[in-house]
Amino acid sequence: MNEPRTIKVEIPVCLDLPEDDLAVLRTTFETIITLVSxxxxxxxxxxxxxxxxxxxxxxxxxWIARARKDGAYEEATGGSKAEVLAQLDRLAGLHEVEGTP
Amino acid sequence: MTYSANIRAALEQELGGIKEKxxxxxxxxxxxxxxxxxxxxxxxxxxxxxxxxxxxxxxLGLSSHPDVVKAAHEGLETHGxxxxxxxxxxxxxxxxRTLEQKLTEFLGxxxxxxxxxxxxxxxxxxxxxxxxEDVMIADRLVHASIIDGMRLCASMRxxxxxxxxxxxxQKLEMHQDKRIRLIITDGVFSMDGDLAxxxxxxxxxxxxxxxxxxxxxxxxxxxxxxxxxxxxHCGVMGEIDIITTTLGxxxxxxxxxxxxxxxxxxxxxxxxxxxxxxxxxxxxxxVSGAIKVLDLISGNTERRDKLEWNTNYWRQxxxxxGFDIKKGDSPIVPVMLYNAKLAQDMSxxxxxxxxxxxxxxxxxxxxxxxxxxxxxxxxxxxxxxDKGLAAFKKVGEKHGILGLGKKEIIEKFGK
Numbered sequence: 001m002n003e004p005r006t007i008k009v010e011i012p013v014c015l016d017l018p019e020d021d022l023a024v025l026r027t028t029f030e031t032i033i034t035l036v037s038x039x040x041x042x043x044x045x046x047x048x049x050x051x052x053x054x055x056x057x058x059x060x061x062x063w064i065a066r067a068r069k070d071g072a073y074e075e076a077t078g079g080s081k082a083e084v085l086a087q088l089d090r091l092a093g094l095h096e097v098e099g100t101p
Numbered sequence: 102m103t104y105s106a107n108i109r110a111a112l113e114q115e116l117g118g119i120k121e122k123x124x125x126x127x128x129x130x131x132x133x134x135x136x137x138x139x140x141x142x143x144x145x146x147x148x149x150x151x152x153x154x155x156x157x158x159x160x161l162g163l164s165s166h167p168d169v170v171k172a173a174h175e176g177l178e179t180h181g182x183x184x185x186x187x188x189x190x191x192x193x194x195x196x197x198r199t200l201e202q203k204l205t206e207f208l209g210x211x212x213x214x215x216x217x218x219x220x221x222x223x224x225x226x227x228x229x230x231x232x233x234e235d236v237m238i239a240d241r242l243v244h245a246s247i248i249d250g251m252r253l254c255a256s257m258r259x260x261x262x263x264x265x266x267x268x269x270x271q272k273l274e275m276h277q278d279k280r281i282r283l284i285i286t287d288g289v290f291s292m293d294g295d296l297a298x299x300x301x302x303x304x305x306x307x308x309x310x311x312x313x314x315x316x317x318x319x320x321x322x323x324x325x326x327x328x329x330x331x332x333x334h335c336g337v338m339g340e341i342d343i344i345t346t347t348l349g350x351x352x353x354x355x356x357x358x359x360x361x362x363x364x365x366x367x368x369x370x371x372x373x374x375x376x377x378x379x380x381x382x383x384x385x386x387x388v389s390g391a392i393k394v395l396d397l398i399s400g401n402t403e404r405r406d407k408l409e410w411n412t413n414y415w416r417q418x419x420x421x422x423g424f425d426i427k428k429g430d431s432p433i434v435p436v437m438l439y440n441a442k443l444a445q446d447m448s449x450x451x452x453x454x455x456x457x458x459x460x461x462x463x464x465x466x467x468x469x470x471x472x473x474x475x476x477x478x479x480x481x482x483x484x485x486x487d488k489g490l491a492a493f494k495k496v497g498e499k500h501g502i503l504g505l506g507k508k509e510i511i512e513k514f515g516k
Contacts (some may be wrong), residue, residue, distance in 0.1 A: 016377075017270045070464065087398065090258060093239075093259070093261075094239070094241070094260060096263075096467070097292070097466055098245065099242065099245045100291045100463045100465055100474065101464070
């Protein structure tokens with residue numbers, strides 16, 4: 001099996017990108033590769049299998065955001081960064097304390 | 102897959118982490134039935150100690166009431182030990198219907214469905230009733246089982262600051278585009294023993310076209326003039342859309358819970374709630390005991406009144422002794438100590454004085470809000486309370502906290 005090939009892109013020193021923007025760049029490149037390749041994982045086969053089983057399947061690119069604090073974990077998906085962070089913010093409210101029985 | 106050394110090591114490490122944080126829970130063995138006077142083996146293998154129980158949810162003292170025990174025996178004789186079935190296949194007996202009718206009448210609702218526990222009721226009800234087009238707006242201090250139930254539901258999850266009606270209103274306004282807005286609260290919050298502002302919540306629900314859910318586990322049987330719950334206390338009987346409660350606290354203390362409320366909601370639970378559909382029926386012995394409990398407390402308010410007297414006496418006694426307690430009307434009376442180690446030390450010292458009361462600290466309660474949570478019971482008599490107060494005073498003096506408020510205790514012991 002071939003080794004995966006990687007592309008390394010240097011970011012100019014003068015471009016002082018915050019971590020959030022770097023994450024967007026990284027995700028964008030990954031998205032392009034995923035779109036071009038279709039995932040190479042037999043997507044068509046899975047899709048056919050699901051549809052043969054009667055599932056109405058649709059998909060789309062989405063944002064995902066995850067938050068951890070001690071043992072707590074929350075995850076949100078949505079159409080925009082603002083949407084998923086708003087969701088995470090709402091969900092964090094459920095973790096104020098563990099509570100008593 | 103075998104249970105490899107790596108897996109064992111990883112799990113041991115996690116357990117070690119729980120111990121390091123001081124959160125490791127050890128069971129104490131009670132040698133006999135649940136009541137005010139109990140004999141406890143702790144730690145495991147140690148000689149038994151006779152202590153007064155100030156940490157049970159046995160609010161009405163019915164856990165070992167002779168009439169309830171007798172009714173449970175009779176139920177065992179007439180209806181058997183188990184049903185070997187879920188409710189909807191062949192697990193529903195006449196007594197299940199009777200208990201559901203009695204709970205409906207007691208709680209002042211339209212219909213009721215039993216669950217194996219209130220944890221299961223809370224796990225099942227939201228998913229059964231709500232969909233992706235709806236929103237759940239919960240008080241941030243609701244019970245863990247409600248939070249778990251919300252997670253199992255596809256609706257949007259949102260919260261409001263604890264008992265903050267302005268914040269709740271903002272959230273209700275924000276979510277006017279949703280099909281259903283469900284306000285979710287505990288009736289009595291188990292951490293502080295404070296009551297939900299149910300009348301204000303109902304008023305907001307009417308103003309903003311929302312439904313109201315309340316978990317009355319820490320109030321059923323004793324809050325309100327006739328013990329129906331916080332909705333009775335606040336004058337909004339019949340105006341709550343969904344009530345969940347437990348048979349495992351004031352109402353006999355065994356197990357089982359229910360969803361009670363609008364008949365369509367209850368019917369949806371009967372059709373769709375997964376803990377109901379996929380769990381065994383509540384055992385006949387429990388159902389028989391619970392029917393007796395409801396008969397006992399529907400007929401008169403003697404036990405509820407005694408609990409109220411005990412609660413007032415205990416609150417006054419602790420206040421007079423110089424303790425900083427959370428104000429309120431419920432039989433949950435937290436003695437505020439703010440410092441985790443102090444809470445643990447005092448709980449241990451009280452145990453040696455014959456008083457069983459447990460310390461809680463972060464993350465179970467907020468940072469710098471450590472406390473010993475005491476819970477009253479109608480099973481306590483004045484002698485129990487006086488002994489408890491004397492022990493608290495002695496231990497409080499030992500630690501030099503009597504008469505100190507939050508600021509002084511934190512200055513002395515740290516957060």
